[in-house]
Amino acid sequence: MxxxxxxxxxxxxxxxxxxxxVPGRYEVxxxxxxxxxxxxxxxxxDTDPDPHPDTxxxxxxxxxxxxxxxxxxxxFGQSVNPYRGCEHGCVYCFARxxxxxxxxxxxxxxxxxxxxxxxAAERLRAEFSRKGYRCSPIALGINTDAYxxxxxxxxxxxxxxxxxxxxxxxxxxxxxxxxxTRDLDLLAPLAxxxxxxxxxxxxxxxxxxxSKMEPRASAPHARLEAMRALAEAGVPVGVMVAPxxxxxxxxxxxxxLEAAREAGAGAAGYVxxxxxxxxxxxxxxxxxxxxxxxxxxxxxxxxxxxxxRDYDSRFGKRMRGEGPFADLVAARFERARRKLxxxxxxxxxxxxFRAPADAGPQGELF
Numbered sequence: 014m015x016x017x018x019x020x021x022x023x024x025x026x027x028x029x030x031x032x033x034x035v036p037g038r039y040e041v042x043x044x045x046x047x048x049x050x051x052x053x054x055x056x057x058x059d060t061d062p063d064p065h066p067d068t069x070x071x072x073x074x075x076x077x078x079x080x081x082x083x084x085x086x087x088x089f090g091q092s093v094n095p096y097r098g099c100e101h102g103c104v105y106c107f108a109r110x111x112x113x114x115x116x117x118x119x120x121x122x123x124x125x126x127x128x129x130x131x132x133a134a135e136r137l138r139a140e141f142s143r144k145g146y147r148c149s150p151i152a153l154g155i156n157t158d159a160y161x162x163x164x165x166x167x168x169x170x171x172x173x174x175x176x177x178x179x180x181x182x183x184x185x186x187x188x189x190x191x192x193x194t195r196d197l198d199l200l201a202p203l204a205x206x207x208x209x210x211x212x213x214x215x216x217x218x219x220x221x222x223x224s225k226m227e228p229r230a231s232a233p234h235a236r237l238e239a240m241r242a243l244a245e246a247g248v249p250v251g252v253m254v255a256p257x258x259x260x261x262x263x264x265x266x267x268x269x270l271e272a273a274r275e276a277g278a279g280a281a282g283y284v285x286x287x288x289x290x291x292x293x294x295x296x297x298x299x300x301x302x303x304x305x306x307x308x309x310x311x312x313x314x315x316x317x318x319x320x321x322r323d324y325d326s327r328f329g330k331r332m333r334g335e336g337p338f339a340d341l342v343a344a345r346f347e348r349a350r351r352k353l354x355x356x357x358x359x360x361x362x363x364x365x366f367r368a369p370a371d372a373g374p375q376g377e378l379f
Contacts, residue, residue: 024302025225025299025302025303026065026066026121027065028065028102028228028229029066029102029121029124029125029228030101030102030103030104030106030124030225030226030227030228030299031102031104031109031118031119031120031121031123031124031295031298031299032120032121032298032299032302033120033121033298034118034120034121034122035118035119035120035291035294035295035298036118036291037110037112037113037116037117037118037119037291038110038113038290038291039113039114039116040113040116066121066125067125068100068124068125068127068163069125069126069127070127070128070129070163070167071126071127071128071129072128072129072131073128073129073130073131074130074131074132075130075132075133075136076136077136077140078093078130078133078136078137078140079091079092079093079137079140079151080092080093080094080156084328085328085329089150089151089152089155089185090149090150091149091150091151091152092151092152092153092155092156093133093137093151093152093153093154093173093184094130094154094155094156094157094159095129095130095133095153095154095157095159095164095167095169095170095173096127096128096129096130096157096159096161096163096164096167096169097111097112097115097127097128097130097156097157098112098122098123098124098125098126098127098128098157099123099124099127099157099158099161100124100125100127100161100162100163100229101124101158101161101162101189101190101227101228101229101230102124102227102228102229102230103189103216103226103227103230104225104226104227104295104296104299105216105226105256105258105286105292105296106123106292107287107289107292108123108155108156108157109123109291109292109295110289110290110291110292111156112126113290113291115128119290119291119292119295120291120295124229127161127163129163129167129169130169131167131169133169133172133173134169134172134173134175134176137173137176137177138176138180138369141176141180141182141366141368141369142368142369146368148182148183148363148366149183149363150183150184150185150361150363151177151182151183151184151185152184152185152186152187153170153173153174153184153185153186154170154186154187154188155187158188158189158190158230159173159186159188160186160188160189160190160192160193161190161229162190162192162229164190164192165192170196171195171196171199174196174199174200174203175199176369177203177208178199178202178203178208179369180366180367180368180369181206181208181365181366181367182208182366183207183208183209183361183362183363183365183366184208184209184361185209185210185211185212185361186209186210186211186212187211187212187213187214187253188211188212188213188214189213189214189215189216189227189230189231189236190230190231190236190239191231191235191236191238191239192231193211193239193243194239194242194243197242197243197246197248200243200246200248201246201247201248204246204247204248204249205247206362206365207359207360207361207362208361208362208365209248209249209361210248210249210250210251210358210359210361211243211248211249211250211251212250212251212252212253212280212282213236213237213239213240213250213251213252213253213273213278214236214252214253214255215233215236215237215252215253215254215269215272215273216233216254216255216256216262217233217262217265217269218233218234218265218268218269218272219233219262219265220232220233220234222261222262225299225303226261226299237272237273237276238276240252240273240276240277240278241276241277243277244276244277244278244279245277249279249280249358249359250277250278250279250358251278251279251280251281251282251358252269252270252273252274252278252280252281252282253281253282253283253284254266254269254270254281254282254283254284254346255282255283255284256284256285256286256287257283257284257285257286257342258285258286258311259286259311259314259315259318259338260307260310260311260314261304261311263342266283266342266345266346266349267345267349270346270349270350270353270355271349271353274353274354274355278355279355279356279357279358280355280356280357280358281346281350281353281355283342283346284332284333285318285332285333285334285339285342286315287324287331287332288315288323288324289324289326293323293324297312300312314338317336317337317338318334318335318336318338318339319334319335320335320336
């Protein structure tokens with residue numbers, strides 16, 4: 014039973030995207046703090062969000078590591094997430110509601126209570142060794158950023174890449190962190206074999222806006238520099254303008270695409286803001302804290318693109334939306350894509366895959 018409260022919020026929390034412990038949808042009980050008129054006189058109690066919440070990492074051993082999906086509007090069938098939760102703290106992250114399965118808040122807990130799958134490489138090797146395993150590209154880091162800050166210490170993502178390199182297994186990455194350049198010694202040789210592509214998610218070129226929306230992700234210019242470094246090393250790179258948010262960053266669409274193209278991106282995509290489950294409350298709270306003067310207008314446009322609701326989960330609609338504003342974004346993106354000469358990244362090659370060799374001495378004989 015959870016006793017966390019969603020307390021009245023007076024100000025944003027420095028270095029965090031969410032500002033409170035928005036209750037998860039599966040919590041049995043929650044408490045809600047009310048202002049009784051003594052707020053300015055009382056001292057902070059246990060129901061208030063810590064003004065400087067620390068990051069705690071729980072090490073866990075995963076039973077399985079490969080997730081599979083058959084969604085028609087997602088371009089991959091397999092994914093691997095080395096962590097649960099993400100310290101980047103992107104307030105708009107569609108993955109936040111997944112923390113509710115852990116009886117944790119999709120708000121502050123998602124970015125401060127993290128889980129590291131310390132046996133991820135071991136489980137991936139076991140999956141590749143499984144009789145009947147059929148190789149298809151793996152998306153590395155979807156429900157979490159594989160290169161979030163704690164990767165510097167845990168190096169789980171690197172260990173997964175090492176397994177895929179040993180087995181010649183194709184994979185793709187999408188990240189907001191320049192830390193990906195650390196692994197160029199692995200990525201560059203894999204790119205020569207058409208075994209890896211990397212997308213960078215760029216939400217804004219405005220450092221101030223980025224620090225508010227995605228406080229612990231790499232700054233926009235650092236992502237572009239990392240993109241350039243990978244492209245110059247021969248790694249195919251693309252850009253995702255995600256999410257596109259009306260009246261917040263939609264005006265930057267063309268500028269982001271132009272900057273990414275100049276940095277070496279060969280392909281581009283975009284996704285509209287998605288607000289599943291608890292995320293709608295986290296997002297509304299952020300709007301009220303940072304842009305109260307336009308909060309109502311932003312949400313009005315969001316609902317116009319979502320059939321009058323905060324979110325439309327239908328395949329074919331959830332990524333692109335519908336209605337005049339969504340159509341305008343699509344037209345602007347297509348015009349910029351053609352003008353800048355974006356194409357497609359080279360296809361990943363699944364024919365090179367070979368199952369891991371037996372780790373025992375007998376396996377070395379064959």
